[in-house]
Amino acid sequence: GENVEQHPSTLSVQEGDSAVIKCTYSDSASNYFPWYKQELGKRPQLIIDIRSNVGEKKDQRIAVTLNKTAKHFSLHITETQPEDSAVYFCAASKLTNDYKLSFGAGTTVTVRA
Amino acid sequence: DTGVSQDPRHKITKRGQNVTFRCDPISEHNRLYWYRQTLGQGPEFLTYFQNEAQLEKSRLLSDRFSAERPKGSFSTLEIQRTEQGDSAMYLCATPGTRGPSSTDTQYFGPGTRLTVL
Numbered sequence: 001g002e003n004v005e006q007h008p009s010t011l012s013v014q015e016g017d018s019a020v021i022k023c024t025y026s027d028s029a030s031n032y033f034p035w036y037k038q039e040l041g042k043r044p045q046l047i048i049d050i051r052s053n054v055g056e057k058k059d060q061r062i063a064v065t066l067n068k069t070a071k072h073f074s075l076h077i078t079e080t081q082p083e084d085s086a087v088y089f090c091a092a093s094k095l096t097n098d099y100k101l102s103f104g105a106g107t108t109v110t111v112r113a
Numbered sequence: 114d115t116g117v118s119q120d121p122r123h124k125i126t127k128r129g130q131n132v133t134f135r136c137d138p139i140s141e142h143n144r145l146y147w148y149r150q151t152l153g154q155g156p157e158f159l160t161y162f163q164n165e166a167q168l169e170k171s172r173l174l175s176d177r178f179s180a181e182r183p184k185g186s187f188s189t190l191e192i193q194r195t196e197q198g199d200s201a202m203y204l205c206a207t208p209g210t211r212g213p214s215s216t217d218t219q220y221f222g223p224g225t226r227l228t229v230l
Contacts, residue, residue: 006155032217043204043221044156051217089155095217098169100146103155 002027004092006104014112019077021107023090026071030092033066033073034101038087047088048075051095080111116140117222119205125228126195133191134225136205145188146206146219147180149173156204156221162188195229202226 003026013019025033031052036044050057050064050073057064061080066073077084087108091101116139126132138145143164148156159178160170164185174180177195182188192199203226206219 004155034218036221043223046209046218046220049218091155093217098161099144099217099219100158100161100169101148101156101219102158106153106155 002102119222142207150202
C-alpha cells in the first residue's frame with residue numbers, strides 16, 4: 001500500500017516568516033495530494049490540494065508544489081500568523097476505485113509572536 | 114461546516130463493552146469513509162462504502178469491528194468487546210459538494226472520541 005512520510009515532525013517559526021513541510025510518497029500511481037490542518041480537539045480541515053497534472057497551486061498565503069518524478073510534495077505557508085499554529089497533515093490518494101487517503105504522521109507548527 | 118455530523122462526540126466505556134458510532138452526511142454522497150486517529154498520528158483508513166456496499170476494509174479492522182450503511186445515507190461503526198487499544202478518534206468523511214475538488218476531496222466530520230477504561 002501507499003506509504004507517506006512527512007518532515008519535520010515539529011516546526012517553530014517566527015511570526016511573519018515562512019514555513020515549509022515536506023512529504024514523500026511511495027506509490028507512483030498516487031495522483032491526488034491534499035493537505036489538512038488540525039487544531040487541538042478539532043477535525044482535520046482541508047486547506048489545499050493538488051493533482052498530478054499540476055506542479056504548483058497557490059491560495060493566498062498557502063502554496064503546494066508537487067514533483068512526481070521524485071515522488072514528493074511540499075506545503076509552503078508565507079507570512080505566518082499565530083492562527084497558523086496547528087498540526088498539518090499531508091495525504092496521498094489514487095483517484096480511481098476507492099479514493100482512500102494515506103496520511104503522513106503530521107507536523108506540529110508553532111508560530112511565535 | 115463540512116456537512117457531516119457524528120454521534121456521539123465522546124464515548125467512555127469499560128473494556129469488554131460494545132459501542133456504536135453513527136455518521137450522518139447532510140447531503141447524500143455515494144462514498145463514505147471511516148478513519149481512526151490515535152494521539153499524535155495521522156488518520157488511518159478503516160473502511161469505505163459506495164452507496165450501501167462496503168467495498169474495502171483495512172487490516173486495522175479486526176473481526177470485532179463492523180460497519181454498515183443500510184440505505185446508502187447514514188453509517189454506523191460498531192466495536193464489540195472493546196479493548197484499551199481501541200481508544201482513538203473515529204472520523205467519518207464524505208466527498209464535498211463545493212468547489213472544483215468536490216468529487217475527489219474528503220471532508221471530515223467532527224469525530225467520535227472513544228476512551229476505553
